[in-house]
Amino acid sequence: MIGSRLWDFYLRNSDLALLILGNLVFGGAAVGLALVAVALRISNDSKARRWTRLEKLWEPVSLEVVVGLAPPERLWVLVGRRDRLRFVNYLLRFAKRVTGSERRIVDDLAAPYLDLLLPQLAWRTPERRARAVQTLSTLGSRRYVDVILRSLDDPSPLVAMVAARSLARTGSPEYAAGILSRMHRFDTWRSSFLASMLATMGPAVAPALRSALADAGYAPTVRSVAADALRELHDYPSADTAARVLEEATDRNLIAATLNLMAHIGRAEHLPAIRRHAASREPIVRARAIAALGHVGAAEDLPFIVGAFHDESSWVVLRAGEALVEAGATDKLEALARMETPGARMAQQLLAGKPA
């Protein structure tokens, strides 16, 4: 009955009927979406309240357990089956704040639940996988080293980087080769960041870095990172390796990084290797070579350094000025400051800033 009336209305006023129908559909959808949003909000608020309640329940007991006043069992009984992963996340807060025997207690508290994170390493979201690797490395001590080593080959460079940083933090040089062999995957990270990461492993990693610097099988970018890391470590035994690299390398960045290393650790016998790059076509290489000559060079290099003061690259001019200060040849710098050349102003500034 109502159906036939609506049909008659549609036949008589089809445009109006369609308009009303459209409005009803959109209105219904809007109400539906609003209801979903409200439901989600209620659900999230309820979850947040639940987490807050749980943390309030855990906190006093965890403080007692962490400072050794209560056994871990007192806290474990408060962790429900569905809250185990939440509990592991909660423990990360303590892991960031304490070291020593208390930190070991935190690791012990997390130990029974860490295996639950392993399935997360196969999740599709790289961020989730990276988070799982980070949690395992933070709370799992060395128990999960194999898992973390495998994560170096994760399809996502983010996960691989988290794994590499975790391994570097262990300070164990045995992982250095593994990290170096995957270094090409980290080409979107700054070379200085990668070098610092390797250098945090300490002096024990130096032999692996020296091998990487000497090995032409590695990409020049990786060898450059190795040179930078050796410089951060002030690894004097790598000077001979660096000199050999300067003899054979052709990559601009590798030569520049090696010259930078040489400026810190080079000795007089390495001067020929440095000098051969002082007249390079690449300004960055010339600048680094002049800087290295300033640190390691002999009196016979002074005319060359003075000559570099007239270089077309202002970087080379700056390094030449600094090299003259380094070599104690301020008389030459004063003479350059009096000349009417573009570098004179830089010489004046260097003289004004030089230590008395």
Next chain:
Amino acid sequence: MSPAGTSGDRADPYVRSLGPHIDALEIARSALPTQPAACLTILRLAEMLERSSAQHGFMSILEAAKAVRAAEPAALPEAADRLLNAMLAARVHPGMRQQAILVVDDDPTLNRLLVAILEKPGRHVLVAATAVAILEALASKRVDLVLLDLGLPDLDGRLVLASLRKNPLTATLPIVVISASDEEWVESECLALGAVAFVKKPFDPIALGDRVTELLAAPRPEPAPAPAPVPDPAPAPEVRTGPIEVLLAEHDPLTAQIIRHRLGREGMVVRHFASGTAALKAAQNMVPGLVILDAMTPGIEGIELLVRLRALPSYRKVPILVLSDIGSEREVVRALGAGADDCIRKPFSPTELMARIERLLERR
């Protein structure tokens, strides 16, 4: 070895106490041919000397006393003579007291190795495998040095170290920690807890032997005597008897809670302020026994707060410890220069923090 065991009026108190025993033994020995009952006196003396010589590390007397107790009646006079000679020799050469080293490790192979490395003439090595065995050994024998492994089956070695340091009788006993841990914090924690040295496993036997010889040769203050009962219970007016009040300026609530719990465990009362401004305001109305400042407090920054606190006359002698997130040399120097008594880097070991606090409070 203690310089008290060398000569003259600074001789070991045990050596000085031997006089009456020598007299008694001489009398009993001379009476033995005519009065067989004197053998009972000799045996009783030997029993007593066996106990006391073991406690004080006089192994020659110990062995002679044991021989007396084990001797057949016919061999007793000869054994008594040997005991007498051993006692007389100890009086003439008081420095002959054997030094005792207590090796504590639950690995029997390592214990055997350490005994082989450390045992020398004039020195004997005792072995314990558990924390309970350490306490038993220290209660029954005089020990000059302890080599302590951290991984004991019944208790963490660090807790053993801390409890030995708290005991007045073992507070000055040199304790060398031996550990396979390659984590830096373990070493710093042990040194902060009072270990005199930290040796990493695997160790160089020659270097370890040299280090032990060096430590045994170093003078060691006599242990503090056990507190005597005080007949008059009236407390001195200047002595603070209540719990130590701690002013804590720390912006991170969880770190503050951890510190509060750790210090609360030692009976301290912590008043926490989340900002430098609030801490300074509260400081003007209280004089705590200790101040702990976070270098990064909001409001007034930690180091500035430190300077302002030191400017208050009542805070000139209050120990102040700074917690630093950065922990760089520059920041540590800045904090110490501004008047901090100590500086500790975050994240920190609460046990190490407590050990440092105890030292600061002792120094004051």
